[in-house]
Amino acid sequence: MKITTALDSTSLTRRYPKTALATTLFFMLALPFLLYVVLLLMLPFNRPEALNAVAQRLGWDLGHSLYRDTWYGVILLVEGTVVALYAAVFAGVTTWVERRIAGRMQSRIGPNRPGVFGFMSWVADAFKMLFKEDLIPAEADRLLFRAAPYFSMVGLTLPFVVLPFGESVVVADLNVGVFYLTATSAFIVVGILVSGWASNSKWALFGAVRGAAQVVSYEIPAGIAIMVPVMMAGTLSMQGIIRAQGGLPWQWFACQNPAAFVAFFISVTASLAEGNRTPFDLPEAESELVAGYHAEYSGFRIALFLMVEWANMWIMGALAVTLFLGGWQIPFVSVEMINQTRGTEVFPTLLWFGWQLVSLLVFAVKTWLLVILFIWLRWTLPRVRVDQMMALCWKYLVPGAFACFIFTLFWVMVPASVHLVSGVVLSAGVALLLVKFALRTRKNIAQVKGASVDLSNW
Amino acid sequence: MAEPVERQVLRRLTPSDEEIVINFGPQHPSTHGVIDFVTQTNGEIIRRSIPDIGYLHRGLEKIGEAVGYPGYMPFTDRIDYLAAMLANEGYAMAVERLLKLEVPPRAKYLRAIAGELCRISSHWVAVGSMAADIGASTPLTHALREREAINDLLEELCGARLTFNYARIGGVSFDAPEGWREKVLRYLDHLDSYIQEWDRLISLNEIYVKRLAKVAVISREKAIAYGLCGPNLRASGISWDTRRDLAYGAYPEFKFDVPVGEGKMGVKGDCWDRYAVRVLEMLESSKIIRQALAKLPEGEIMAKVARKPKPEAGEAIGRVESARGEMCYYVVSDGSENAYRVRVRTGSFMAMGIIEEMSQGLMIADLIALIASFDIVAPEIDR
C-alpha cells in the first residue's frame, strides 16, 4: 500500500549514481589537486631570474626591465588568484568536514545526502548563499555595511601570499614573512569592527567591540610566541624557519626546545582567539549575542564572513606547522637532497617536481590535522566570558610567552646536542601521551553501559 | 486604558548617556521560550534586567473552568511540556482530594516511576541547554540523546513522547507493558554509568566551572524571600523536597537523598550549584525508580470514577515536586461538572522575581547563565 507521505525505503542501500560519484571526486580531489598542480607548475618561475631564463629559452627578450617586471606582476597576480581560490575551496571543504565531525561527536550523522558522503553539501550551501536575498537594514550605514566583508576578505587573502605550501611552493618568500603575516591577518578585525558599526544593531556592536578587544589583545602573546621559533631559526622568512627544522618530530622546533613547546600552545591558543574560534567565539556568541557582528548580514555577504572564518583556520594551522611542527620537511629527506634533484637546467627535473608534491602533501596533512584539532576543540569546549578571555591573555599567555622568549634567548646558546636530546625526550613524551589518550578514549566507551565501538551509520 | 506592560517596564529603566537598553527576547536563542529580558547595560556590565513576561499566555488556567475535570488533564501537559508527567500528577492529586478518592497502590507506583523518568528527561534538557547557553553545543545533543531513550520508554508506556497525559483522576491510563521493566532497568544502568562521562565532558570542564561558579550567588535568605522552589531552592542549601517532606503518592516508601548545593566549586547557591543539584537529582531519581520497580505491587490501576465527576463544592490543593520545583494545583469546585477555578503555581514563575535583583552587576554572559540555571520553561511562567 502506498502512503502518500512515506517514501520508499529502498534507498536505504546506498548506490550512488555515476554523476554524483564523478562530481564528488572532482570537487574532493581534482579541484584542490588542480590548484596544487597549477601552483607547482608556476612557482619555479616566479623569480625574475627564472623568468628571464625561461624567456631566453623561448627566444624572447625580456632584458628590458619594464617587460620583465610586468610579466612578473602578471604571474604573481595569477598565483595570488589561485591561492585565493584555494582558500575558498578550503573554506568550503572545511565546512563539510566540520559538520561531519561535529555530527558524529554529537551522536548525529551530519550532512550525508548531496554527493557521496554528503561532500557536495558545501557546494550546495555556496549556491544557496549566492541566491539568497541581500538584505541591508534600513538604518544601516549602507556603504560601510557593504564594504565590511571585503575588509575581512583582504585580511584573509593577504597572508596567503607568504604561506608556504611546499619546499619551493610559496607565492613570495618575503624575508619579513612572519611579520607580514601577523600584520596583514589582523586586518580581519577591521571588517568585524566596520560590520558591527555599520549594522546599526546593538547585538552587532557588542560583537564588534568584543572582537576588536579580543584580536588586539591576543596579537601580543601571539607575537611574542612567534618570536621563539624566529630566534631559533634566526630569520623572519617562513621558508627559512622551515629549512632550519627537520622532517622528524625531534627535529621540529616544538620538540627541540621546551620553551618552544609551550610557545606552540600559546601561539595556537592566541590564534584561536584571533580567529574567533570556540572557546573564544565571543564576537559571534550565538547564545549571548544571537550572531554578533554578522547578525544583520545575509546572502553573499554572510558567506564571505563565514568563508573568512573557516579559511582562516588554514592560516592558523599553516602558521603553527611552519613555526613549530617542521612545515613541509619530509622525514629522512633533506633540503639539499631535493635541491640536488633539481638539475642545472631551467626546467627542473620530474623527480624534483615529485619531491615538491610530497612536501606539499606533508604540509597539507600536518595542517589538516591541526584544523581537525581546532574543529574538535570547538565541539568540546564551552565559551569563555569576556573578562576571563582578557584575564587569560594578560595573566597567562603574555607572561608565559615572555618567559618562553627569555628562555629561548639562552637556549639558542646551548650546543646542538642538547637540542637533539630535548627533541627526543619531548617527542617520546608526546607519543606516550598520545597512547595514554587513546587508552583513555577506549576506556570511555568501555565505561558506559550499552556503548560499543561501531563505525557504521555514516 | 492601562499603560502597556512594555512601557511600564521600560519606565523603570533610566539609562544614562553611557548605557543602552537592549531586549533579550522575545526572540533570542537563550531565553528558553518567548520571554523578554529588558536589560539596561553599561557595555558588558548589566545595570538591571527586568523580565517582561506574558508572550506565551494561553489562558491555560481559564481553560480549566470550561473542559470538565478529566478534560483538563491534557492541558496540564502543556503547562510544563518538559515534565508533563509531573504536571499530570499534580492536577490528578488535587481533583482526587476534591473527590475524596483513594488511588490504588499500583497506580501510585506507576505514577512515581513515570514521574521520575520524566524528571530525569526534564533535567537532561535543563543541564544540556545550560551547557549550550554557556557555548558548548555537544553536551546539548548528548543530553537530548539520553532524553530520547526515556521518551521511547514513556512512549511505550503511554503512547506519547511529550504530552503524556498519563495520569488520570483516580489512577493512571495504562499499566506497564510486557518487558518494560527490563528496558527501564537497562536504561538506568546506562544512566548511572553515563553520568560520569557527562561530568568529564562538561560538568567539571574548567571553562564551564569558571563560567558558573561564584556567579549570581543566591543566599539562603534571598532564596526563601523570593519564593524560589525546587532545585533552585535546594541549590542555596535548603533541604526542602515535597516528595520527602510532604510524602505524597508512593514516595514515603522509597529511600532517597535530597541533594543540596554545597558550593563545591565556588559559593553555595551559585549557578554551578543549581546545575550540579540537577545532575545529582537524576541519580536520585534513578534510585527511586529502581526501588519502585522492585516493590511494584499488583492490582488495579484505576479507582472507580464517574465519567463526568461532580465533586462537592469545596477546594483542594495538589502539590508535587515537579522538575522545576514545587508545582501546586489549586482547584475550586462549585459542585458542577466544571471546576470553578483552577490555579497553578509553578517553579519557573517563582524564579522570575529574583532576576531583577540578581542581574545587577552581572555581565551579559552571566545573565544567560543565570537564566539557564533557573531551568525556565516559558509556558510555565505565562500559563
Added chain:
Amino acid sequence: MPETVRNYFGAITDVVQTFWQGLSVTLSHMLRRPITIQYPDRTEKRVADMLPARYRGFLEVDMAVCTGCLACARACPIDVIKISVDKDPANPKQRVITQFDIDESKCMFCGLCVEQCPTGAISHTREFESTVRVMENLVFRWVPDAAKPAPFYRPVKGQDAPRAPVGSLMRGYLAAQVWAAPAPDWVVPAPGKDKG
C-alpha cells in the same frame, strides 16, 4: 606556596586535565554509532511501523462496531469529534449515524475519547503522517456519505466486538488521500476568503 600562586598554577593544571577528559569523550563518540535515524526514506521500515503499539496517532473509527453512544464526543475537551445520529428512514426503529467527523488538524491526541469507547470502535493508530493543501481535508469523515449512514452496533453480551485490525482502516483512508485535493464541498467558505 601562597594561595594565590597555587590558584594561578592550579588553574593551568585544571584546564589541561579537564580538556584532556573532554576531548577524549568527544573523540570516543566519533567511534560510536550515531543514534539518529534518517527519517523518512532511509529507515528499514516505515517509521509508523516502528512505533510502539500504544502510540497515539491519528484516530480511526470502525463504524461497524460503533454503538453511537457519543461517549467519545463528550469526552473530547476540544470538540474534535462531531457525530450526528438519526433514525433510519427505511426502518424507524433502527437508529443510524449520519456523520462521524474527526478533525485531525485540531486533535491533541490525548486519548480520552479512546478510553471511553465501550467497543473499541474509536482507537489511535500509529499513523501520524498526512499533509494536505487544504487544512479542512484533515477532517477525517468516517461516514463519507450521509445518504449511506452506518447503523448502530448492538454489543452482544460475553462476546468481543468484531473490530477490524487497528490501523487497517486508517491506511486505506490515507492511501486514498490526495495532497492537492480541493476543499471539501461541505466546508462553508469563510467570509471574504476564497477557498480552493
